[in-house]
Amino acid sequence: EADIYQTPRYLVIGTGKKITLECSQTMGHDKMYWYQQDPGMELHLIHYSYGVNSTEKGDLSSESTVSRIRTEHFPLTLESARPSHTSQYLCASSDYRGQETQYFGPGTRLLVL
């Protein structure tokens, strides 16, 4: 069982609002990831981090930003939410030792009205 947490689990918000999705893990993993997933569809990597003060954009372009000030914490921020941002956001972490095994949090379902 992976110890990775996301809050909030569900968020309904109006257009133009700033939001931060929280992700934290207690496993001491260096690597953390954010994925975007529409219901029942495949996962798309939007951000990743190899460690503190390291962040990179993923394969899917996203208007969100991330920060990694502490190993255990990897928040994602949308400065101005739009309906096109409606989706599920999944956080994951891994302890890369030559072969990648990622553990996922429960996700945040975001609805922008």
Next chain:
Amino acid sequence: GQQLNQSPQSMFIQEGEDVSMNCTSSSIFNTWLWYKQDPGEGPVLLIALYKAGELTSNGRLTAQFGITRKDSFLNISASIPSDVGIYFCAGQVDSSYKLIFGSGTRLLVRP
């Protein structure tokens, strides 16, 4: 870019039946992972495979890392209603920390 082809896209089976799904790619992977996702939840890791030819079981689940390193399959024996969900394969390409995900197999089990 690299792609994983996962099939079948969906399956609707009778409780007690065995299930098989697979993923193939034109790229060589050094890790294959299988996840199950319930609606509104994050994917849960079922089985991790790290060596070509490796066959690993987790209860009623069995997965294999193809010998060519370009494919993997997952079998579920004697399916039960709680097996319902979406199953994703994911592969790691050499020298990359990133995973590539299949498009998922949606499994429905009729009691």
